[in-house]
Amino acid sequence: MNNASLQASEMTGMALTMYRISTWFKSPKPYLMLFGVGFLLTIWYLFVEVWQLPRFEDMPGLTEVVTEYFSPDPIYGLSVYTPEYYQHIGISLRRIAYAFFLATVLGVPLGLFLGWSKKFHEFIFPLFEVLRPIPILAWVPLAIIMFSGSETPVIFLTFLASFFATTLNTMLGVQSIDESYTRAARCLGANGWQTFRHVIVPGAMPYIFTGLQISIGVAWFSLVAGEMVSGQFGLGYVINTAYTMVTYPTIVIGMITLGVTGFITSTMVRMAGDFMMQWRVRELALGDN
Amino acid sequence: MSTMNLETAKPKVELRSQNSSEIVVNNVSKVYGGGPFAKEVIKDCSFTIESNKLTVMIGPSGCGKSTLIQLIAGFETPTSGEITMNGKPITGPGKDRLVLFQESALFPWMTTYDNIMYGPRARGETGKEVTELADFLLTKVGLEAFRDKYPAQLSGGMQRRAELARAMINKPEIMILDEPFRGLDNMSKELMWEYYANLYEEDRNTNFFITTDIDEAIFLADRLIIMTNLPTQARHVIEIDIPRPRKIEDIFANQRANDIKKEVMTLLHEEAMKSFSGGSKAAADFLEAYSKRAE
Numbered sequence: 001m002n003n004a005s006l007q008a009s010e011m012t013g014m015a016l017t018m019y020r021i022s023t024w025f026k027s028p029k030p031y032l033m034l035f036g037v038g039f040l041l042t043i044w045y046l047f048v049e050v051w052q053l054p055r056f057e058d059m060p061g062l063t064e065v066v067t068e069y070f071s072p073d074p075i076y077g078l079s080v081y082t083p084e085y086y087q088h089i090g091i092s093l094r095r096i097a098y099a100f101f102l103a104t105v106l107g108v109p110l111g112l113f114l115g116w117s118k119k120f121h122e123f124i125f126p127l128f129e130v131l132r133p134i135p136i137l138a139w140v141p142l143a144i145i146m147f148s149g150s151e152t153p154v155i156f157l158t159f160l161a162s163f164f165a166t167t168l169n170t171m172l173g174v175q176s177i178d179e180s181y182t183r184a185a186r187c188l189g190a191n192g193w194q195t196f197r198h199v200i201v202p203g204a205m206p207y208i209f210t211g212l213q214i215s216i217g218v219a220w221f222s223l224v225a226g227e228m229v230s231g232q233f234g235l236g237y238v239i240n241t242a243y244t245m246v247t248y249p250t251i252v253i254g255m256i257t258l259g260v261t262g263f264i265t266s267t268m269v270r271m272a273g274d275f276m277m278q279w280r281v282r283e284l285a286l287g288d289n
Numbered sequence: 290m291s292t293m294n295l296e297t298a299k300p301k302v303e304l305r306s307q308n309s310s311e312i313v314v315n316n317v318s319k320v321y322g323g324g325p326f327a328k329e330v331i332k333d334c335s336f337t338i339e340s341n342k343l344t345v346m347i348g349p350s351g352c353g354k355s356t357l358i359q360l361i362a363g364f365e366t367p368t369s370g371e372i373t374m375n376g377k378p379i380t381g382p383g384k385d386r387l388v389l390f391q392e393s394a395l396f397p398w399m400t401t402y403d404n405i406m407y408g409p410r411a412r413g414e415t416g417k418e419v420t421e422l423a424d425f426l427l428t429k430v431g432l433e434a435f436r437d438k439y440p441a442q443l444s445g446g447m448q449r450r451a452e453l454a455r456a457m458i459n460k461p462e463i464m465i466l467d468e469p470f471r472g473l474d475n476m477s478k479e480l481m482w483e484y485y486a487n488l489y490e491e492d493r494n495t496n497f498f499i500t501t502d503i504d505e506a507i508f509l510a511d512r513l514i515i516m517t518n519l520p521t522q523a524r525h526v527i528e529i530d531i532p533r534p535r536k537i538e539d540i541f542a543n544q545r546a547n548d549i550k551k552e553v554m555t556l557l558h559e560e561a562m563k564s565f566s567g568g569s570k571a572a573a574d575f576l577e578a579y580s581k582r583a584e
Contacts, residue, residue, distance in 0.1 A: 183364060184394035188408035188459065189384040198407070202398040279398045283441035 016281065017271065060248040068249040069256075076247035078238065089257060092223060092234040095151075096265065099158035100219050107166030107215070108208055114167065115174025116200055125171075132164045136222040140229050150232050157226035162215040169214065173207025174200055206280055209273035216269050220262045235261075309340035310375050310385070310462040310495050312361060317370035318520075319356055330356045332520035333370070338463065343489050343496040345506045347553065348516030349561045354499045357521065358467045361497070362388045374463070384408060387461035389469045393448045395440040401451050402427065402436045408459040419458070426454040429488075446477035453488065463495045470505065479537050482508050490533055503553055507531075508540050515553060518560045525556055 024030060041062060047053050049061040068074050072081040079085060114121050114128075136157055143153040181203060185195045227236025235254050242250035274281050319331040330353040338344045338361075348354055359365045360372055363382040372379045374386065395404050405426060409419045427433045430450035432443075440448055449469055456464060470481045486509055489496055500506050506513055513527045531545055540546045 178392070178394075180390050180392055180394040181396060183362075183382075183388070183390065184396075185407070185411070186364075186382050187362065187384070187386075187388050188411055188455070190407075190411040194411050198411075199396065202396070205398070277398070279439040279441070282439050283397065 017274070058248075060252050065249045065252045069253050076242070076245075076250045078250050078253060085253075085257075088233055088235055088238050088254075089261060092227070092236070093261065093265075095155050095158055095223055095227075095234065096216075096219050098155050099223070100162055100216055102155075102159050103162035103166050103215055103219070104212060107163045107211070108170050111167040111170025111208070111211070112174055112196075112200060112204065114171040115204065116196060121171075128164075128167070132168070136161050136225050137229075140226070143226075144230055150230050154223065154226040154231045154234070158219050158223040161218040161222040165214040165218055166208075166211045169211025170204055170208050173204030173211070176207060177203035205273075205277055209269070209277070212269050212273070213266055216266050217262070220258065220265070224258065311340040312338040312379075312386075312463060312495075312497070313373050314338075314357070314361070314523075315371045315373070317357075317360065317367045317372060319353075319360060319365070320368045329520040331360075331367075332522060334522050335370075336514050336523040336526070338495060338497045339512060340495050341493045342511040343498060343509055344512045344514060345498045345500060345510035346514045346516060347500055347503065347506045347557070348521065349501070349518055349557060353519055353521035354516060355467060358388060358465055358499060361465060362386055384412070384459050385462045386465060387456040387459060387463075388465045388467065389449075389452055389456055390467050393440065393445075393452060395448055395452055395455070397440050400437045400439055401432055401443065404440070404451060405455045405458055407455065422458055423454075426458055430454045444477070445473050446481055449473070449481060450484070453485070457488075461494070463497060465497045465499075467499045468501065469498075471501075478505075483537065485509070486533070486535065503550055503557070504540050506553070507546055507549055508535055508537070513549075513553065515556050516560075524560070527552065 045062040047056045048059050049063060068076060069079055070081075071079050074082060077084065078088075110124075114125060139157055139160060140153075143156050147153045147156055177200065181199050182195055185199045190198060223234070224236035224239070227234040228240040231237045235258050239251050239254040239258075242248065242254065314334060314336050317331055317334045318329065321328045321330060334357070346354060346357075356365075360367050361379065363379050363386070379386075395401075396407070399407065402423065405423050406415075406419070409415065409423075424433075427436055430453060432447060432451055432454070435443055435447060435451075440451070443451060452469070469485075470478050473481060482505060489509075498506075498509055507529060510529045513529055514523050515525045515527070516522070517524045527549060529549060531539060531543060540550070
């Protein structure tokens with residue numbers, strides 16, 4: 001155990017996060033990352049604008065996109081200066097929030113019970129496994145028939161994929177718990193409900209948060225699918241409309257925005273996980289260095 | 290570190306359980322599976338865990354000792370025969386029989402203190418008496434500085450001591466330890482032997498200790514039960530009359546210890562040979578280890 005890891009193991013919450021950020025900046029990682037991004041942008045620029053390679057010639061170029069993105073008076077109507085841009089982000093985020101919240105609130109308990117009770121598992125799991133592989137796009141018609149308006153079908157579609165990811169991972173989390181923990185709890189006098197609360201729930205927590213990571217990722221996935229089909233605002237809608245209106249730079253603006261917001265939301269989920277599982281953070285911090 | 294902490298006993302806290310208890314295993318058999326897959330792990334096994342003694346059970350690895358623990362702890366029921374504690378049949382797990390399992394079962398999501406306090410809290414006992422006992426035990430097992438650390442931050446030996454404390458706070462009538470020091474390096478193992486023997490000598494509660502290590506068995510035991518190969522039976526009981534407190538050197542230098550060791554080795558060797566001819570991998574390992582020791 002070296003000094004740095006010992007330090008890390010003493011810290012909690014925010015201090016640990018700050019410590020991690022500062023070590024991150026001292027490592028070559030952020031600079032490699034910048035280099036990677038720069039490399040991609042250069043390739044884009046060269047292929048489209050300088051060399052005008054076949055298949056790339058019709059694509060929106062780097063300078064065109066950047067000019068549009070940061071223009072106070074964008075040609076196609078969407079840039080960081082237009083309120084519509086934030087409206088689209090806001091609406092997409094709101095749908096994600098609803099869907100992710102619902103998926104978590106329903107998926108985690110369902111997963112816990114699926115892992116905990118053999119009878120319940122046998123009753124529900126086969127059904128669950130039949131529904132799970134159905135692609136989100138296949139749900140679109142039913143979603144539109146079932147729910148009125150344009151908002152609920154999109155939220156429903158976004159919810160579905162997240163729900164399956166969360167439930168499945170939570171269930172695996174419960175099944176992964178070593179039997180010695182439940183035996184120890186029973187031996188020490190815990191009843192069934194106490195064992196569930198003190199052993200099953202915290203024991204499944206690492207898997208639950210892995211599930212939530214996947215869940216937030218697939219939420220964005222299916223959100224865009226939903227917004228492209230039925231929806232009046234949102235980033236998926238932006239991309240789809242830009243395509244039909246042949247305003248290509250806006251497509252790229254939508255894609256970049258999706259990438260960045262998606263990255264931020266999954267970082268938030270990871271941070272929430274670290275915050276709730278101090279024991280886990282320390283376990284990993286000790287193993288790290 | 291271990292012996293030092295024993296001197297620091299604060300106001301004398303009573304750790305001795307109220308009654309002396311004994312467990313009688315009477316003609317117990319355990320069969321797993323059914324039909325053509327039935328496997329008899331324990332057959333007509335009888336022995337007594339005498340009260341206020343440290344009984345050690347030794348046998349070739351994979352011989353069904355852990356199954357016996359499951360039965361005594363009440364996690365499983367025997368196929369036939371009966372296990373009684375103070376004359377009453379065992380029907381399920383209970384805090385009167387606490388088990389320390391092979392692998393550390395400290396809850397990784399709780400601090401050392403919360404782990405130790407788990408039993409009392411689960412039963413709704415959070416009074417001053419119990420918290421004082423928890424602090425006393427923390428000091429006793431030398432972990433007062435690690436009170437708010439998580440198990441992953443403790444060494445293997447510390448984890449085992451924390452687990453001992455977590456068991457002792459419940460003042461169990463019988464402590465059952467299933468190869469608790471397995472996987473520790475030799476140094477910490479010997480320290481833990483001395484440490485555990487000291488704890489035992491202080492309150493002399495009924496202890497039942499399972500091992501595959503002959504030195505460990507002879508160093509710790511009042512009574513040593515030698516088990517047969519599958520299906521398991523109690524083959525032989527040796528009273529180990531080496532005076533306490535014992536020293537680690539005793540198990541090498543003491544003539545009586547050496548005689549016992551020879552006797553145990555011969556018996557175990559026979560059993561290992563049987564399972565070896567039965568094609569057991571575990572027995573082959575044991576044989577190899579045995580032949581190295583004998584040199």
